[in-house]
Amino acid sequence: MWGKGTLSRSQPAWRERKGKEMMGSGQTSLEEITARKRLKRAEFKEARVRSERLERERQLLEEGKIQKEKGDESSEGTSEKRNKSQGQNSENGNESVNEKNRKRRRADNENDTDERPVYSEEYLNKEILQIAPEEALFLMQLDLLIIKHKDKTLTLRDFLHLIATPHPDDPFLVHYVVYYHYRRHRLIVKPGLKFGVDYLLYDRPIPLTHASTCVNVLASYHQYTPERKLVKDEISWQEINLWQRLMGNVRKKLKLVYVEIPCDGGDWRDVDTRSELEEVLKRYRIREVMNSRFVVAKERDVKSEK
Numbered sequence: 200m201w202g203k204g205t206l207s208r209s210q211p212a213w214r215e216r217k218g219k220e221m222m223g224s225g226q227t228s229l230e231e232i233t234a235r236k237r238l239k240r241a242e243f244k245e246a247r248v249r250s251e252r253l254e255r256e257r258q259l260l261e262e263g264k265i266q267k268e269k270g271d272e273s274s275e276g277t278s279e280k281r282n283k284s285q286g287q288n289s290e291n292g293n294e295s296v297n298e299k300n301r302k303r304r305r306a307d308n309e310n311d312t313d314e315r316p317v318y319s320e321e322y323l324n325k326e327i328l329q330i331a332p333e334e335a336l337f338l339m340q341l342d343l344l345i346i347k348h349k350d351k352t353l354t355l356r357d358f359l360h361l362i363a364t365p366h367p368d369d370p371f372l373v374h375y376v377v378y379y380h381y382r383r384h385r386l387i388v389k390p391g392l393k394f395g396v397d398y399l400l401y402d403r404p405i406p407l408t409h410a411s412t413c414v415n416v417l418a419s420y421h422q423y424t425p426e427r428k429l430v431k432d433e434i435s436w437q438e439i440n441l442w443q444r445l446m447g448n449v450r451k452k453l454k455l456v457y458v459e460i461p462c463d464g465g466d467w468r469d470v471d472t473r474s475e476l477e478e479v480l481k482r483y484r485i486r487e488v489m490n491s492r493f494v495v496a497k498e499r500d501v502k503s504e505k
Contacts, residue, residue, distance in 0.1 A: 200387045200389075200401075200404065200405060201328075201330060201334055201338070202328045202329050202330040202331070202334060203328075203329055203389070203390070211326050211328055213325070213326040214325075214326060216231075330344075331390055332362055332371060332375075333371075333374060333375050333378040333379075333388075334378075335358070336358065336359075336375060337375075337378065337379065337382060339355060339358065340355075340473045340476065346358055348361065354471065355470060355471060355472070355473075355476065356468065356469060356470060356471055359468040359470070360468050363468060364429075365465075365466040365467065365468055366425070366429060366463075367423060367460055367461055367462070367463050367464070367467065368418055368420075368423065368425065368428065368429045368430050368460045369429060369467075370429055370430055372467065372479075373416060373418055373430050373458050373460070373483075374397060374416050375480075376458055376480055376483045376485065377397070377398065377414065377416050377456050377458065377485060378398065379480060380485055381398070381400060381414075386400050386401065386402060387400070387401035387402075387403075387404070387405065388400060388401075389401065389405075389410070391410075391413055391414065394413055394445065394449060394451070395442070395445060396413040396414060396415050396442070396453075397414055397415050397416045398413070398414040398416075399412070399413060399414070400412040400413075400414060400454075409450075409451075410451060411451060411452060412451060412452045412453075412454050413442075413446060413451050413452070413453050413454065414454050414455075414456055415442070415453070415454075415455055415456070416430070416456050416458065417430070417431060417432055417433075417434065417455060417456065417457050417458070418430035418431065418432045418457070418458055418460055419432060419457045419458060419459045419460065419486070420432055420460055421459065422459065422460065422461055422462055423460040423461060423462050423463065430458075430460075434455075439490065442490070443490065443491075443492040444492075446492070447492055452489065452490075452491065453489075453490040453491070454487055454488070454489055454490065455487070455488040455490055456485055456486070456487050456488075457485065457486040457487075457488065458483055458484075458485050459483060459484040459485070459486070460483070461482040461483060464482070467479045
């Protein structure tokens with residue numbers, strides 16, 4: 200459950216998907232299921248627009264606002280038949296397309312055995328696993344990851360000096376405090392770029408569930424007031440409204456996490472062991488604010504059962 204794939208949706212599954220495709224397996228991947236749903240949804244919308252247009256034309260004819268031409272009666276009958284046939288074809292459209300693709304691949308393999316490409320191990324490893332900086336640091340703390348830069352193995356101190364600044368409100372440090380907090384609570388934390396947030400929280404393995412909560416990280420400068428703030432500490436009602444609309448559409452909860460920035464205590468990057476880094480993290484406090492949109496239809500008072 201670490202990193203992401205460059206050719207997959209939420210986890211590196213491109214190699215497995217491509218292998219099934221080459222072997223002609225009938226199993227479908229998550230990406231293929233999503234593509235089918237989108238195609239079916241587009242066909243449904245097109246059919247709905249077509250039916251609304253026909254209904255509007257029928258009403259105008261009844262009101263006498265438009266006149267039916269000579270060829271309209273025959274064309275109307277043919278259009279209804281065409282709509283029925285298209286509706287029947289759309290139900291099994293995805294299955295027929297996949298079946299045709301499998302038959303075509305099978306025929307190509309039988310006819311072009313000499314020109315068949317060689318699917319080597321190098322070809323199957325096209326996908327690159329990308330690990331976020333927070334994930335890299337967390338794995339380094341657990342002694343599960345070795346990072347090399349310019350043919351040199353980086354220590355914990357070298358890595359922090361490479362990616363962060365010495366300020367106590369360094370964006371990487373502030374976000375890592377939140378990342379470390381939820382990882383300690385045994386939650387899977389993934390980047391939330393596709394939903395416009397900082398992190399996504401999974402309470403179960405990713406193939407089994409969707410993220411239930413989105414997290415946005417904010418800073419609280421009550422103890423430390425620098426000349427220039429590196430982390431955002433204020434949000435507008437427009438931004439809250441925007442996030443709430445999005446969270447409602449994707450069926451997720453929004454959590455605002457405020458990180459209390461402590462006073463400047465020197466260069467926090469000068470750490471060599473896991474215990475020293477944990478001492479730095481203990482200086483920070485977080486405050487969670489669950490944000491939900493008030494919907495009248497969902498928030499009605501339910502009479503208590505007597």
